[in-house]
Amino acid sequence: MDLKEVIAGLMGSFNGSSSPSVSSNGLDANVTAATYTAGGTVGKNHNQNPLLDTLTALLGGQFTPIIRSLTLLHQLFGARLGLDPTLVLTLVGAAWAFNRLARQVYSAVAKLVTAHLMCTVHVPSSDEIYTHMMKWLAVQDFMGSSRSVLAETVSKTAWEDDDELEALQLRRIAGGGEAKYLKFSNQRANAAPRFVPAVGLHGFWHKGRYFHLRRRQETFVDNNGSQHMPIGKEESLVISCFGRSPEPIKTLLRTVKQHYYSDHVARTTIKRPAMQMARRYPGRNSWVTVAVRPVRPLSTVVLDAAQKAVILADMNEYLHPATPRWYANRGIPLRRGYLFFGPPGTGKTSLSFALAGVFGLDIFVISLLEPTLTEEDLGSLFSGLPRRCVVLLEDIDAAGLRRPDEEVENETQEPAEEDKGEKKKADAEAVNGAEDKKSEPILNGTKSDDPSCPSERNEAGAEAKRSRNPETGGKGKKGKRVNGTNTMPRGQPPIQLPPRPTGSQRFPPVTRPGFPPPLPQEERRGISLSGLLNAIDGVASQEGRVLVMTTNRPEDLDEALIRPGRVDLQVSFTNATGNQARELFERMYDSGAAAEETGIRPETEGSLRKGHTQESAGGREKVMFAAMDGEEDVIEPEELRSVAEEFGAKIPDGLLSPAEIQGFLLKRKKEPRRALRETDNWVKAMRVQKKSKARVLKVQ
Numbered sequence: 001m002d003l004k005e006v007i008a009g010l011m012g013s014f015n016g017s018s019s020p021s022v023s024s025n026g027l028d029a030n031v032t033a034a035t036y037t038a039g040g041t042v043g044k045n046h047n048q049n050p051l052l053d054t055l056t057a058l059l060g061g062q063f064t065p066i067i068r069s070l071t072l073l074h075q076l077f078g079a080r081l082g083l084d085p086t087l088v089l090t091l092v093g094a095a096w097a098f099n100r101l102a103r104q105v106y107s108a109v110a111k112l113v114t115a116h117l118m119c120t121v122h123v124p125s126s127d128e129i130y131t132h133m134m135k136w137l138a139v140q141d142f143m144g145s146s147r148s149v150l151a152e153t154v155s156k157t158a159w160e161d162d163d164e165l166e167a168l169q170l171r172r173i174a175g176g177g178e179a180k181y182l183k184f185s186n187q188r189a190n191a192a193p194r195f196v197p198a199v200g201l202h203g204f205w206h207k208g209r210y211f212h213l214r215r216r217q218e219t220f221v222d223n224n225g226s227q228h229m230p231i232g233k234e235e236s237l238v239i240s241c242f243g244r245s246p247e248p249i250k251t252l253l254r255t256v257k258q259h260y261y262s263d264h265v266a267r268t269t270i271k272r273p274a275m276q277m278a279r280r281y282p283g284r285n286s287w288v289t290v291a292v293r294p295v296r297p298l299s300t301v302v303l304d305a306a307q308k309a310v311i312l313a314d315m316n317e318y319l320h321p322a323t324p325r326w327y328a329n330r331g332i333p334l335r336r337g338y339l340f341f342g343p344p345g346t347g348k349t350s351l352s353f354a355l356a357g358v359f360g361l362d363i364f365v366i367s368l369l370e371p372t373l374t375e376e377d378l379g380s381l382f383s384g385l386p387r388r389c390v391v392l393l394e395d396i397d398a399a400g401l402r403r404p405d406e407e408v409e410n411e412t413q414e415p416a417e418e419d420k421g422e423k424k425k426a427d428a429e430a431v432n433g434a435e436d437k438k439s440e441p442i443l444n445g446t447k448s449d450d451p452s453c454p455s456e457r458n459e460a461g462a463e464a465k466r467s468r469n470p471e472t473g474g475k476g477k478k479g480k481r482v483n484g485t486n487t488m489p490r491g492q493p494p495i496q497l498p499p500r501p502t503g504s505q506r507f508p509p510v511t512r513p514g515f516p517p518p519l520p521q522e523e524r525r526g527i528s529l530s531g532l533l534n535a536i537d538g539v540a541s542q543e544g545r546v547l548v549m550t551t552n553r554p555e556d557l558d559e560a561l562i563r564p565g566r567v568d569l570q571v572s573f574t575n576a577t578g579n580q581a582r583e584l585f586e587r588m589y590d591s592g593a594a595a596e597e598t599g600i601r602p603e604t605e606g607s608l609r610k611g612h613t614q615e616s617a618g619g620r621e622k623v624m625f626a627a628m629d630g631e632e633d634v635i636e637p638e639e640l641r642s643v644a645e646e647f648g649a650k651i652p653d654g655l656l657s658p659a660e661i662q663g664f665l666l667k668r669k670k671e672p673r674r675a676l677r678e679t680d681n682w683v684k685a686m687r688v689q690k691k692s693k694a695r696v697l698k699v700q
């Protein structure tokens with residue numbers, strides 16, 4: 001239908017409808033009117049409404065129901081009131097056109113205003129400011145009246161459950177304090193959702209100023225190859241305000257940050273490599289945060305005080321802002337590596353976390369056993385590290401990274417067979433230094449005067465262990481060992497992994513003297529020693545980081561990995577001495593000291609503990625225990641010291657790891673006297689168990 005026909009149709013419809021026939025009951029919708037057919041010929045159609053036909057032709061079939069309704073409305077009311085449909089239509093059309101025009105003018109003006117009269121700050125979701133902003137927005141009054149919000153279920157970490165403790169107290173009081181076991185079935189129902197701005201445009205006033213907030217969402221696709229796989233979503237906030245200075249937005253962001261940290265206890269952020277696809281692209285996205293937990297006080301790691309002081313001083317000097325220039329002037333690469341070695345459960349991981357906490361650094365945990373980790377990934381991960389951080393490479397021996405024996409032999413003067421045996425023995429003695437005090441490890445010392453005691457096993461260390469195998473959330477499998485020897489063939493990559501992805505080679509492997517030439521692309525698998533060294537030394541790696549490698553078997557490590565420059569300080573961890581056992585005991589039962597150091601909010605003991613009205617930092621812990629079943633065996637500080645002394649005297653030097661002692665005490669965490677009573681039996685059983693190498697505990 002051309003324009004002429006449309007106009008003719010319209011005219012016809014107006015003519016026809018100007019004298020509508022209304023049935024006696026006024027409800028007859030069929031109008032008898034002159035109808036202009038498509039060919040322009042006039043005919044009579046008793047069953048059609050010309051106005052309806054014309055509008056349908058104009059607007060399309062999908063509007064027919066609306067038009068019918070309008071026609072009916074007109075017949076019901078308009079015709080009776082004598083309203084001219086032409087006029088009505090004209091007015092509706094004009095309103096519509098005006099609306100369109102106004103919108104276009106508005107968006108053009110808005111664009112001009114934004115470009116010339118407003119300032120804008122973009123905040124990507126990968127940055128922590130985004131998290132700060134969301135937390136702040138969620139508690140603002142204007143969110144209550146906002147018409148476009150996103151409801152989120154807030155998942156709290158174990159350290160943010162203080163409200164739960166209060167709720168628990170209330171429930172106990174309401175229920176007469178009868179419930180013996182905790183019940184979390186209503187936990188989800190009771191968790192209040194959080195409301196934040198939905199994707200789109202929002203506006204709010206803050207301190208007399210108007211801000212625009214646009215929340216945007218973009219999907220990232222992996223363009224590698226023919227498939228375009230979505231690999232994640234990236235959100236961002238665009239904050240704008242009127243004026244030519246971004247200062248108000250910066251002030252707002254400062255307020256937001258202060259709000260975020262207002263209830264803050266010092267925390268350590270633990271990160272691990274992101275999904276395989278995301279880590280191909282160097283940068284912040286190659287790491288994901290797996291936990292944010294309260295800082296572990298250094299004093300909770302039982303280790304020789306002098307040894308701790310050496311590590312702290314070394315790290316402090318290295319992290320000093322003047323150090324990079326000093327290194328640069330001498331042409332020394334700016335990096336620092338530590339090797340923590342010793343038997344399992346002696347505090348290697350715990351010390352790494354505590355050190356990160358002392359210096360307020362994030363900790364980045366990499367497991368070389370992660371099956372999908374390639375050398376290319378390693379390069380990309382190292383280049384995505386922040387300016388200062390702690391990188392923890394756990395169980396470095398388990399990855400079986402060694403050069404072939406022949407190469408090592410060719411490279412170095414082969415020592416006599418007996419010498420080799422001596423060397424192994426010395427290494428082994430260094431590891432078990434506490435058991436056999438004859439050997440002196442490189443930086444030995446497990447005696448400590450520092451009164452300390454660990455928090456629960458599987459706490460800080462457990463997180464790192466979970467992240468050892470990010471896919472399963474469990475500890476990565478170590479190399480299979482037979483009679484204490486790593487059965488992985490030397491010089492061979494330890495695990496058979498799928499072929500590395502055929503992406504662009506951003507970190508081509510460098511051939512090193514003494515190392516086998518790199519295998520062709522298709523044959524290479526997993527991480528090889530030279531791949532790891534490339535990542536550690538490589539230009540891609542961020543200078544300024546502290547690299548901590550932990551191992552149970554230093555004698556299995558390739559010398560190239562621990563040569564000075566890669567490992568600058570070796571720290572030996574040993575099984576506990578009697579003195580350390582005493583420290584562990586004291587810390588376990590002195591809740592006040594632990595709470596003060598972790599900075600967990602102090603709480604009044606109040607009426608929950610009879611006879612104790614004084615405020616104490618450990619009050620919260622005590623409240624918690626009071627909420628648990630059974631009576632707490634309260635022990636006064638002086639008595640605790642003497643009981644701890646007795647306990648320490650019963651623990652033979654070097655027999656038990658701090659983790660084992662901690663496990664024993666944890667099972668009696670409210671009963672120090674009972675722990676002391678049962679120590680002899682336990683030690684006896686542990687001795688037998690260790691001798692027989694049994695894995696099943698007879699006494700726990």
Ligand SMILES: Nc1ncnc2c1ncn2[C@@H]1O[C@H](COP(=O)(O)OP(=O)(O)OP(=O)(O)O)[C@@H](O)[C@H]1O
Nearest residue numbers: 301302344345346347348349350454457461658659
């Ligand atoms: N020296 C120590 N001081 C205080 N607590 C310790 C010490 N050693 C171990 N623990 C406790 O034992 C648990 C395990 O410790 P951690 O993970 O640090 O040991 P590890 O040496 O890294 O063990 P692995 O070699 O198996 O990785 C932790 O909960 C920690 O609190």
